[in-house]
Amino acid sequence: MADTMTEKSIEEINERIEDGSVRVVTADRMSEIVSELGAEEAAKEVDVVTTGTFGPMCSSGVFLNFGHADPPIKMQRVWLNDVEAYAGIAAVDAYLGATQLSEEKGLNYGGGYVIEDLVAGKPIDMRAAGYVTDCYPRKDLETTITLEDLNQAIMVNPRNAYQRYASATNSTDRTLYTYMGTLLPNYRNVNYSGAGALSPLYNDPDFETIGVGTRIFLCGAGGYVVGMGTQHDPIHRFGTLMVTGNLKEMNPEFLKGATFHGYGVTLYVGIGIPIPILNERMAKKTAISDADVVTDVIDYGVGRRERPVLRTVTYEELKSGMIELGGKEVPTSPLSSFFMANKVADELTSRIEQGEFFLSPQVERLSRDTVVKPMKQPELPLVKDVMIREVKTVDDRASIAEAAKLMMESQSTHIPVLSGDGKLAGMVTAWDISTAVAKRHEELSEIMTKKVITAGLEEPLELVIRKMERSNISALPVIDDERRVIGMVSSDEISKLIGKRKKWQWKLRI
Amino acid sequence: MKLLLRYPLPLDEMPYTAEVILETGAKINIDRATRDELIVDVPGDDVEHVAELFREKGVEVRKLLKLITWDEERCIHCGACISVCPTRVFTFNPSWNINLEEEKCVRCEICVKACPLSALACVE
Ligand code: SF4
Ligand code: SF4
Numbered sequence: 001m002a003d004t005m006t007e008k009s010i011e012e013i014n015e016r017i018e019d020g021s022v023r024v025v026t027a028d029r030m031s032e033i034v035s036e037l038g039a040e041e042a043a044k045e046v047d048v049v050t051t052g053t054f055g056p057m058c059s060s061g062v063f064l065n066f067g068h069a070d071p072p073i074k075m076q077r078v079w080l081n082d083v084e085a086y087a088g089i090a091a092v093d094a095y096l097g098a099t100q101l102s103e104e105k106g107l108n109y110g111g112g113y114v115i116e117d118l119v120a121g122k123p124i125d126m127r128a129a130g131y132v133t134d135c136y137p138r139k140d141l142e143t144t145i146t147l148e149d150l151n152q153a154i155m156v157n158p159r160n161a162y163q164r165y166a167s168a169t170n171s172t173d174r175t176l177y178t179y180m181g182t183l184l185p186n187y188r189n190v191n192y193s194g195a196g197a198l199s200p201l202y203n204d205p206d207f208e209t210i211g212v213g214t215r216i217f218l219c220g221a222g223g224y225v226v227g228m229g230t231q232h233d234p235i236h237r238f239g240t241l242m243v244t245g246n247l248k249e250m251n252p253e254f255l256k257g258a259t260f261h262g263y264g265v266t267l268y269v270g271i272g273i274p275i276p277i278l279n280e281r282m283a284k285k286t287a288i289s290d291a292d293v294v295t296d297v298i299d300y301g302v303g304r305r306e307r308p309v310l311r312t313v314t315y316e317e318l319k320s321g322m323i324e325l326g327g328k329e330v331p332t333s334p335l336s337s338f339f340m341a342n343k344v345a346d347e348l349t350s351r352i353e354q355g356e357f358f359l360s361p362q363v364e365r366l367s368r369d370t371v372v373k374p375m376k377q378p379e380l381p382l383v384k385d386v387m388i389r390e391v392k393t394v395d396d397r398a399s400i401a402e403a404a405k406l407m408m409e410s411q412s413t414h415i416p417v418l419s420g421d422g423k424l425a426g427m428v429t430a431w432d433i434s435t436a437v438a439k440r441h442e443e444l445s446e447i448m449t450k451k452v453i454t455a456g457l458e459e460p461l462e463l464v465i466r467k468m469e470r471s472n473i474s475a476l477p478v479i480d481d482e483r484r485v486i487g488m489v490s491s492d493e494i495s496k497l498i499g500k501r502k503k504w505q506w507k508l509r510i
Numbered sequence: 511m512k513l514l515l516r517y518p519l520p521l522d523e524m525p526y527t528a529e530v531i532l533e534t535g536a537k538i539n540i541d542r543a544t545r546d547e548l549i550v551d552v553p554g555d556d557v558e559h560v561a562e563l564f565r566e567k568g569v570e571v572r573k574l575l576k577l578i579t580w581d582e583e584r585c586i587h588c589g590a591c592i593s594v595c596p597t598r599v600f601t602f603n604p605s606w607n608i609n610l611e612e613e614k615c616v617r618c619e620i621c622v623k624a625c626p627l628s629a630l631a632c633v634e
Contacts, residue, residue, distance in 0.1 A: 054586070056626065177623070181590050181594075181624060181626070182590070182594050182620065182623060182624040184593075184594060184620075189593035189594055190593065191590070191593065256586055256627060258626035258627050258628075259626060259628065260626055261623040261624065262623075266626070268586060268626075321592070321601075321602070330593075331592065331593040332592075332593055333588075333589050333590050333591070333592045333593035333594070333624075334588060334589045334590070335588055335589075335590050335626070336588060337586045337587050337588040337589070337606075338587075338589075338606040339586070339587035339605065339606040339607045339608075340586055340587065340588075342605075342606065
């Protein structure tokens, strides 16, 4: 079968780039071309399909070499504009990660911004600290540097260009601020990411041309694919790439520091990958459209690793601006930029057409069977491990005096209030009772909290603690699916258990 | 035109808006209210008269030409602001750059937090 196909080599395509006869189209136009001409003709007509993506890519960063100080220092720690870079590599090398936060400004400034500022040529304040050795007598230093002053600044991004990305919504009744953006309560919006039909890896899902050594466009510079990215998950079409490029050749237009409110700092990265149309098969593969790229809508209201999938959706639907969710039309927002992704693909197209960018064959194919494993961790303590099962409850028709008496007898400051059918109707605390006395209330239903924060039997304590902190409460009822009270968890019990298990604690100073 | 009204006392104790509507017969729309601040939409012809009446009652009145500012240089046209805005101020143009209809804004500030590039801000 292969011999009946048009087969081109990368060398042939590069010759056409050289002599200016190369034919390049962006990936979004390819589906039209293939449906018009058929894959065989399209493979003859088109030499290169350009793809592009421009989105928040947290797993990004740069290796920097500062040159030696005089007297020399062996940096153990280094800060750039107050953002720490990892300095545990030789004396004056460091790796600055995009999501590292500023120690002063916290979520409003961090690694992504320092990288953008470097590329924009801005001066960066540098502080370093080390320990004294015979060859490195200096203990600390302070200076100001620009990109030009560095020997090398090499971007190495461990996980970029996700083939596709899940989209996010929120079932809870409070706004969530996530790496998937602002998620309004009660499924009121859906956010998504990724470039859809323009996505580099979606146009070469079996990695026939994109592999180790593939030359790419990275933030304005020429770059390379290092290999598969971290968390590369080809089986589920969540392939990723590790990429590299020279920061000194980058253009600030194609890389931007950014903050997701309440989540932190990231870096928007522009990546363009050319796909050589070597044969009919590649013409077919690059002919995908947004309607062919399917992803999941996931409920970020669930704070666990496995979050519920509410439905599947295509990028065509997502890009229409509205999708149907639980019988309602819900507005959608992309977090990555189609405008900029197009710009990346257009820029790559014009560089190839101008003879400024040549293709390289892959040195090695990316893995097609790597699997992504969850973190190995000790068993998680759950609500059922600490909850008190003997719970005194009070009927919602009881008097305040009765509730107060029960509190005294049971030595507990939080009492669940049940409605006639035995289901949780509210909570009453010692504080509510004292307020009631002061304000001369009579009815329990007048003073109890009706919007009760509850826990489930199988909920990790870590999440219950977050709930308690957020609402400033110290105990909450554990309920079953029918809203029947089956226990109570209190912060005292939790801290006893967690205190025994946790050997260390870390606090972010912001 | 939108007016920002700052009340000397908490709103619920001051039925000024109702009074002004009665006195002027103007079709005043309340876009947004907090305890001491109100954004109202007033038909063009009535603006001067309405503003004057509010001022007479001791209410601070500011004409709002723009409720939000957009730093176009910083904007990457992602669209993160689109789905969170209750009044659909943001839309995509056919070439996927963002379009603003600022006059629809009710200054809820949600988009300010939602913009990853900090390109949006509310006019003080
Ligand atoms: S969220 Fe900010 S950067 Fe994105 S389109 Fe809106 S204004 Fe522009
Ligand atoms: S402040 Fe932003 S989100 Fe709110 S109405 Fe105005 S434009 Fe829309």
